[in-house]
Amino acid sequence: MSDNSEENDYTTQQIRNLQKFIEGSPLVKENRGVFAVAVCVGILLEVQEILYNKVAPFWQRLNRLDLDLYRVKEFYPEVKSKLAMYRERKWDTIINYLGTELAHLPTSPPNSNVLEAKENLNLVFSIGLAYGSRLKRGYLGESTKTQEVKM
């Protein structure tokens, strides 16, 4: 029982951290749907890397991080089903929360500044991947408060 409540607290804290991160960065906030998908992909890549003990197979789907909106939209259901297949239940709450952020994904790419929008999308996707990876490794666990750096 206490284990479950600790895990819930941890997950709640992670979701708060995620919200704070999204709200704190103008670039991420503008593309929060893409960021949410990428965090899920980042978690999946880490899970696969441990599971297969080699380069995560999902990297093949990421087209060397040169992506567009249509590709990104396909990732969320794939990640969800793969994590379910690997029986990785620990991340369900966070993945479901990130699913709610998908409502912010634009329905189609913008007509003007297409290249600029694509570059922004790709950078935010990489940021999401990085965040997901740190999250899965438990490095973003405790708090987002300023911590002292040992030099």
Add this chain to the structure above:
Amino acid sequence: LLTSLYELGRTEEKNVSDLLTPIPTTNHVIAIEFIQQGHMIMYDKSELFKFNPSLQNNYLYKRDFSGRPGLFLSGRIWKKDIIVLKGPDTNHKRTLITNKILWFAHGKLVSKPERLASLSEHRRDQLADIFQEFVNNQYKIVTDVINILPLDNTVLLVIMINNQFPGQIDDYVNFFRKGVLAKKDDVIDQELICSICNRKTRISAFKEPPIDFFYTDKIHFFEHSNPVTGFPLCDDCYLEVQSGLSFVKSKLNYEVPLFSNSKMKDTALNFLLIPHLSNHRLMSSFKTDLEKNNHLYLNSLKDLCLTLKSISKYDSHQKENVESLLKFSALFYTKDKRGLMRVINYVSGIYPAQLEVLFRLKQEIDERFRHIACSFSRPQDFYIGLPLLTMFYKRSHKIKRKNTNEAQQENAIIQILSKMFTGQQIPTDEIIVVINAKIRELSLESYDLQEISKVTFLGLMLIEYFIALNNHGEVK
């Protein structure tokens, strides 16, 4: 530019140091010591000293732009040459021995007998004996020098006579001063108006260029190599400009590490910040602030340019008037293969307030990303600094890319720096493209998510910093 250097130089108390070339990167001096025994001068020994910047006047070091190690009785040896000199015997080493250790008799001020005319007979004989000793005792001198040559970035090699450096002997100081201010023999002086003080006087061309990047021998500067009509400068103003430039080069010279070039040599982008203040009293306060306060924003700017670290303390000028009347211009330059200064760009309209904004926003972004930094094994890498910008422009040598032109990248960095310093809008969309290219480059090399994560967060910090700078400009 010249007027500002002149104004800066005017507040200096005149002494020989105005004519010397600053050598901030030198740690050691090797003295080749000669002693007088009766009428004879004998080589005694070579000795290694710690370089003391406050004793710079003793060494009388002035750079010779024609390529020799120095102008008079001191010269500089660079690390790449030190490595060869300490290495096995090769043709290159033998050439360097001649050109870097035994060169003194060929120094520009002493190479021709007529140039020594202003020296007393005693001093002329003394120099002749010393140069003869270099011939007679060359093996011992070379062996002694190479044995104590430290592997520093640069080492100063200087002659010492009876335990005195050349700058401690008045005759040589006067001779050096006259030599530096000497005029070209083949240019006839004319009555002209000095381009700085506007006084009509007889003006001739100086043998040594008044500013480092002013090459009077280059035909595209002046037709028939006549710099007198193109850039008339009187003796007094020449001295003031030298003094001002010497101050700027030693105190307001900044270096941003750039990418390695194709020969794997690290290159750097340098810039001089030239202060513009027309009031002499305020200029004095400015210089005092700069010399006494290590945390003055202008001194902290060196850290921002060179390193990634926390800069939590940066002070403003003590006198408010200085702050409100002061502005800067930045002269961007790089050094070519021969170490000569090549000007790339000149930007004016830089105000102290904007330079302080750079630090304030840096501090904000550094703090905002502390928790991300702490999630990595080297949190000390997660600070805003200009090396971060150049890191993203640097391309891996393993990956050949289209449009990987170093000059273009250098130019792009200069444009960004100019905009940062002047408070103009920084093109964040271009920088996002560069960050994405770096991330893709990494993903092509390996699928190391740790490394990709690190570079991605650093990229995010950088772009957020630029967005913050742009927004600050809009609010203002």
